[in-house]
Amino acid sequence: MHNAGMTPAIESNRRRGLYSEEERARRDASKWTLVQGILAPIQFLVFLVSLGLVIRYLISGEGLVAAHVSIVIKTLLLYTIMITGSIWEKDVFGRYLFAPAFYWEDMVSMLVLALHTAYLIALATGWLGDVGQMVLALVAYLAYVINAAQFLWKLRMARLEGQRSETSVPAGNAAMGVAK
Numbered sequence: 001m002h003n004a005g006m007t008p009a010i011e012s013n014r015r016r017g018l019y020s021e022e023e024r025a026r027r028d029a030s031k032w033t034l035v036q037g038i039l040a041p042i043q044f045l046v047f048l049v050s051l052g053l054v055i056r057y058l059i060s061g062e063g064l065v066a067a068h069v070s071i072v073i074k075t076l077l078l079y080t081i082m083i084t085g086s087i088w089e090k091d092v093f094g095r096y097l098f099a100p101a102f103y104w105e106d107m108v109s110m111l112v113l114a115l116h117t118a119y120l121i122a123l124a125t126g127w128l129g130d131v132g133q134m135v136l137a138l139v140a141y142l143a144y145v146i147n148a149a150q151f152l153w154k155l156r157m158a159r160l161e162g163q164r165s166e167t168s169v170p171a172g173n174a175a176m177g178v179a180k
Contacts, residue, residue, distance in 0.1 A: 017157075017161045018101050018154065018157050018158050018161055019092075019101065019158065019161070023092050023093060023101075024162070026091055026092045027091075027092045030088055030091040030092060032084055032085075032087050032088035032091055033088060035084050035088070036081065036084060036085055036088055039077065039080060039081045039084065040081065040148075040151070042077065043074065043077040043078065043081055044148065046070070046073055046074045046077055047074055047141065047144060049070055050067070050070035050071055050073070050074045050137075050141075051138075051141055053066050053067040053070045054067045054070070054071065054134050054137055054138060054141075057130075057134055058131070058134050058135075064130055067134060067137075068123060068133075071119060071123075071137045072120070072123070074116075075116040075117075075119065075120060078112065078113065078116055078144070079113075079116075082109060082113060085109075089102065089106075101154075102154065104150065105147065105150045105151055105154065108143065108146060108147045108150060109147055111143050111147075112140065112143045112144050112147050115136065115139055115140035115143050116140045116144075118136060118140075119133060119136050119137050119140055122136055
């Protein structure tokens with residue numbers, strides 16, 4: 001039964017949890033799960049350093065080159081995590097992007113990518129000038145923070161869902177590692 005006004009992603013998530021049992025097993029078996037788990041905190045640390053450098057430049061006018069270099073590094077990490085995340089999504093859900101469980105996260109990720117790419121174009125062409133480029137980077141970073149919060153929320157949901165599935169399996173099966 002299809003509810004009017006609902007996207008397939010929302011409707012799908014109302015019918016079941018974040019992962020089916022098969023998807024959870026594929027997630028746990030995928031090497032890309034570990035890759036994402038390593039890249040995400042690295043990208044966040046680079047973001048924090050870069051944010052500090054951008055704010056320093058905007059306040060003092062000092063450190064323009066360092067700010068630009070940090071934004072380019074952050075953007076390259078973003079591209080890397082997006083490519084590997086797409087491969088992870090294919091491993092787990094059978095499609096590279098917009099799997100129902102991560103539809104809105106992928107939508108916001110496209111905005112984040114577009115803003116970071118716009119920054120690279122602005123940097124390469126001189127468009128917007130130095131201050132305008134830093135403001136564009138801050139807008140891209142705001143979108144990134146929103147997107148990171150979405151993914152952290154989903155990680156929390158997945159953990160809670162996993163805990164519920166472990167408690168709903170008979171004790172003998174849970175002890176044998178049947179439910180993850």
